[in-house]
Amino acid sequence: MYSVSVRDHFMIAHSFRGAVFGPAQQLHGATYVVDVEFRRADLDADGIVVDIGRACEVLKATLGALNFRNLDEVPEFAGKNTTTEFLAKVIFDRTVAAARAGLLGPGADGIETIKVTLAESHVASGSYEGRLA
Amino acid sequence: MYSVSVRDHFMIAHSFRGAVFGPAQQLHGATYVVDVEFRRADLDADGIVVDIGRACEVLKATLGALNFRNLDEVPEFAGKNTTTEFLAKVIFDRTVAAARAGLLGPGADGIETIKVTLAESHVASGSYEGRLA
Amino acid sequence: MYSVSVRDHFMIAHSFRGAVFGPAQQLHGATYVVDVEFRRADLDADGIVVDIGRACEVLKATLGALNFRNLDEVPEFAGKNTTTEFLAKVIFDRTVAAARAGLLGPGADGIETIKVTLAESHVASGSYEGRLA
Amino acid sequence: MYSVSVRDHFMIAHSFRGAVFGPAQQLHGATYVVDVEFRRADLDADGIVVDIGRACEVLKATLGALNFRNLDEVPEFAGKNTTTEFLAKVIFDRTVAAARAGLLGPGADGIETIKVTLAESHVASGSYEGRLA
Amino acid sequence: MYSVSVRDHFMIAHSFRGAVFGPAQQLHGATYVVDVEFRRADLDADGIVVDIGRACEVLKATLGALNFRNLDEVPEFAGKNTTTEFLAKVIFDRTVAAARAGLLGPGADGIETIKVTLAESHVASGSYEGRLA
Amino acid sequence: MYSVSVRDHFMIAHSFRGAVFGPAQQLHGATYVVDVEFRRADLDADGIVVDIGRACEVLKATLGALNFRNLDEVPEFAGKNTTTEFLAKVIFDRTVAAARAGLLGPGADGIETIKVTLAESHVASGSYEGRLA
Numbered sequence: 001m002y003s004v005s006v007r008d009h010f011m012i013a014h015s016f017r018g019a020v021f022g023p024a025q026q027l028h029g030a031t032y033v034v035d036v037e038f039r040r041a042d043l044d045a046d047g048i049v050v051d052i053g054r055a056c057e058v059l060k061a062t063l064g065a066l067n068f069r070n071l072d073e074v075p076e077f078a079g080k081n082t083t084t085e086f087l088a089k090v091i092f093d094r095t096v097a098a099a100r101a102g103l104l105g106p107g108a109d110g111i112e113t114i115k116v117t118l119a120e121s122h123v124a125s126g127s128y129e130g131r132l133a
Numbered sequence: 134m135y136s137v138s139v140r141d142h143f144m145i146a147h148s149f150r151g152a153v154f155g156p157a158q159q160l161h162g163a164t165y166v167v168d169v170e171f172r173r174a175d176l177d178a179d180g181i182v183v184d185i186g187r188a189c190e191v192l193k194a195t196l197g198a199l200n201f202r203n204l205d206e207v208p209e210f211a212g213k214n215t216t217t218e219f220l221a222k223v224i225f226d227r228t229v230a231a232a233r234a235g236l237l238g239p240g241a242d243g244i245e246t247i248k249v250t251l252a253e254s255h256v257a258s259g260s261y262e263g264r265l266a
Numbered sequence: 267m268y269s270v271s272v273r274d275h276f277m278i279a280h281s282f283r284g285a286v287f288g289p290a291q292q293l294h295g296a297t298y299v300v301d302v303e304f305r306r307a308d309l310d311a312d313g314i315v316v317d318i319g320r321a322c323e324v325l326k327a328t329l330g331a332l333n334f335r336n337l338d339e340v341p342e343f344a345g346k347n348t349t350t351e352f353l354a355k356v357i358f359d360r361t362v363a364a365a366r367a368g369l370l371g372p373g374a375d376g377i378e379t380i381k382v383t384l385a386e387s388h389v390a391s392g393s394y395e396g397r398l399a
Numbered sequence: 400m401y402s403v404s405v406r407d408h409f410m411i412a413h414s415f416r417g418a419v420f421g422p423a424q425q426l427h428g429a430t431y432v433v434d435v436e437f438r439r440a441d442l443d444a445d446g447i448v449v450d451i452g453r454a455c456e457v458l459k460a461t462l463g464a465l466n467f468r469n470l471d472e473v474p475e476f477a478g479k480n481t482t483t484e485f486l487a488k489v490i491f492d493r494t495v496a497a498a499r500a501g502l503l504g505p506g507a508d509g510i511e512t513i514k515v516t517l518a519e520s521h522v523a524s525g526s527y528e529g530r531l532a
Numbered sequence: 533m534y535s536v537s538v539r540d541h542f543m544i545a546h547s548f549r550g551a552v553f554g555p556a557q558q559l560h561g562a563t564y565v566v567d568v569e570f571r572r573a574d575l576d577a578d579g580i581v582v583d584i585g586r587a588c589e590v591l592k593a594t595l596g597a598l599n600f601r602n603l604d605e606v607p608e609f610a611g612k613n614t615t616t617e618f619l620a621k622v623i624f625d626r627t628v629a630a631a632r633a634g635l636l637g638p639g640a641d642g643i644e645t646i647k648v649t650l651a652e653s654h655v656a657s658g659s660y661e662g663r664l665a
Numbered sequence: 666m667y668s669v670s671v672r673d674h675f676m677i678a679h680s681f682r683g684a685v686f687g688p689a690q691q692l693h694g695a696t697y698v699v700d701v702e703f704r705r706a707d708l709d710a711d712g713i714v715v716d717i718g719r720a721c722e723v724l725k726a727t728l729g730a731l732n733f734r735n736l737d738e739v740p741e742f743a744g745k746n747t748t749t750e751f752l753a754k755v756i757f758d759r760t761v762a763a764a765r766a767g768l769l770g771p772g773a774d775g776i777e778t779i780k781v782t783l784a785e786s787h788v789a790s791g792s793y794e795g796r797l798a
Contacts, residue, residue, distance in 0.1 A: 004484055004524070009387045009388060011290075012294055013279035013295040016179075016180075020184050020186075021179070029279035029280070029295010029297075030295055030296065043484060046419050047479060047485045048419070048484060053419075056522075068289040070294065083179075083180045085181060120277070120297055121275045121277070122140070122787065123141070124138065142787060144689075144695050147694070161676050161678050162676060163695070164697075164786050166786060200688070201693040214445060216447050217403065218403055253676070254698060255406070255654065255674060256455075257404065257451055258403070259401070261401050261402075269792045270790070271792075286578050312681075312683040312746060322788075349580050350536065351536055351580060351581050355534070390537065390539070392534070393536075410556075410560050410562050410652070411560055423543075425601060426602040427600040427601060429563045430563040432654045467558050468558060468559075519543070552716050552772075553711070615708075615711075615713050617712075655671060659668045660668075
């Protein structure tokens with residue numbers, strides 16, 4: 001199994017609901033450093049898993065839609081805790097949609113699984129991994 | 134599959150038995166930077182894999198029992214080489230026990246697998262991964 | 267010149283005023299990974315620059331007063347842009363105050379300069395460095 | 400499942416063929432920081448996955464055969480794009496060959512899978528993972 | 533003293549002349565991860581050392597002029613060894629020129645010193661530091 | 666001012682004397698990841714601060730003399746606490762001695778200052794910086 005991974009980041013404000021979150025129930029924020037890993041069994045005719053340039057562009061666009069926002073005010077997330085692992089799934093879903101829309105190029109048809117990891121600090125991270133097809 | 138990972142460290146002395154270890158047969162030591170990753174298929178009702186605060190506390194307590202010790206004098210490890218990969222399994226077992234004792238909170242019931250990785254330097258690490266149930 | 271450095275982090279929400287900040291004028295947030303470096307010409311009688319345990323406690327307490335807050339609502343920062351470099355100075359000032367209050371231990375009298383660095387992502391950071399005395 | 404991972408690096412020149420590569424079609428180069436991870440279900444009699452010393456030597460020798468070269472002039476790679484993911488497979492194959500030749504020691508018989516990851520920068524990497532047997 | 537630092541990277545081919553370089557006399561290449569640090573005694577009216585957005589754009593443009601090239605064919609470097617420390621000075625000079633041309637914004641007038649660091653691997657780096665004025 | 670920095674590591678056991686050290690008074694150990702930075706105002710005729718190959722060899726030899734040892738039994742350190750910052754000075758002194766003995770090559774005459782940094786974990790480090798001449 002081959003993989004390629006690209007990294008970028010975004011910075012948001014949010015708060016959580018639920019006693020389990022303690023002081024994180026207050027409005028605070030985070031920088032998320034995001035790795036998106038694309039996996040497939042074989043390389044395409046160019047010898048790649050995915051065009052790294054396009055992968056970086058898709059990641060930048062995906063994170064750009066979230067960057068510099070207060071996630072508490074994003075209608076799509078109403079009633080949800082936008083935890084690190086929840087956001088990993090959001091970015092996974094949007095990356096899958098971008099791949100299906102052809103934004104990763106034609107060779108991206110061969111991608112089998114995608115893993116999205118968000119580091120929220122030097123000591124904690126969350127991820128979501130799933131199939132593309 | 135979702136995951137959450139937390140990091141802490143501990144510092145110990147030990148020695149190894151066996152020609153394969155060369156100069157590491159002498160009494161020396163190591164700092165281990167430890168990542169514990171918790172994985173599950175679905176988030177709990179709060180939108181989390183595990184309470185990161187509790188995960189950090191469990192990890193600190195687990196490593197605290199080993200920290201600042203000479204592992205050659207720990208009865209539990211008698212006759213064993215406390216290699217990086219061996220210690221990864223020790224910490225895995227103790228994390229599993231903590232989870233079963235409820236120390237990770239009720240939502241931790243959904244955790245399926247745990248991976249413990251110990252970096253012994255900037256160029257070498259060891260890990261153990263297994264099922265919680 | 268000797269130094270010792272310790273690391274911790276905090277997570278906040280804030281917004282900036284001024285066209286130079288572009289989309290960062292919106293309410294967003296950041297994780298800051300903070301390094302505080304203490305420097306002095308000679309070691310104390312114990313052979314240290316500063317008690318690392320106390321340095322970690324002082325750093326945790328200093329960051330704890332900011333952690334999980336919306337800095338736009340902190341009276342002390344009214345009318346200020348809480349940029350990375352501005353916050354480095356805030357943490358510097360509070361660390362100096364803690365040192366003068368004896369919270370770093372008696373040996374801390376020998377510390378000459380302190381440097382506080384805040385990494386706001388994997389690609390950007392800010393710092394403030396000044397004298398303790 | 401246990402693992403042990405070791406790290407080293409190599410520096411090469413190369414160029415790519417194919418419009419997808421854009422300016423990377425020009426002769427350029429890269430530093431690759433390489434992690435080789437060895438995995439097995441059980442530890443050997445010494446309590447290890449693999450002799451880390453031997454693993455480091457095998458990795459150094461494997462990378463040494465590529466280091467400081469122009470990969471466009473390596474006959475074995477003629478007609479191929481020596482992308483990060485392609486090179487991960489090359490290093491995987493050579494590590495497998497070294498293991499079979501006994502260069503990792505007798506205990507290496509128990510290794511089940513190997514994963515080779517090449518970081519080409521702080522924001523991009525590629526990998527190949529496969530079975531040893 | 534305040535500072536702000538931004539990071540980006542570039543990938544080049546080159547060779548060195550001189551017995552001291554050993555096998556690096558062959559055509560090879562490198563990824564350089566570049567940090568540019570801007571320092572000044574006081575913050576500007578917006579509370580910043582430099583506009584991070586502009587600093588990132590200047591760095592990207594500066595590295596873009598070198599990226600994906602064979603430095604042996606760059607007329608400006610004829611007869612020079614484009615070592616890590618040499619390239620740090622090249623990027624320093626070009627950053628200074630950009631600052632003087634106003635590309636860092638009007639507030640950049642207050643910048644006193646700039647330090648450029650190039651990491652060529654996980655174990656080696658070079659830098660150049662000098663005054664802006 | 667130019668610099669070049671190289672990295673390696675060593676692993677030791679030791680204990681400390683003094684109430685300030687708390688549980689670190691027990692025999693324990695550490696991995697130290699060591700950066701040695703060489704600084705000079707001008708490059709030599711080859712365009713370098715120091716021969717990186719020789720610098721790496723000197724560092725490996727310097728650390729090799731400490732690696733896999735119990736520092737409590739090293740006569741040279743009797744009566745001393747081998748703290749991170751103390752060891753930074755030890756390695757500084759030995760690097761200076763190596764430079765004066767010509768082990769860094771003839772071009773090393775131009776080196777003005779050396780900084781040695783030891784990271785003892787992902788959250789703490791110590792350093793010593795001084796003049797070579």
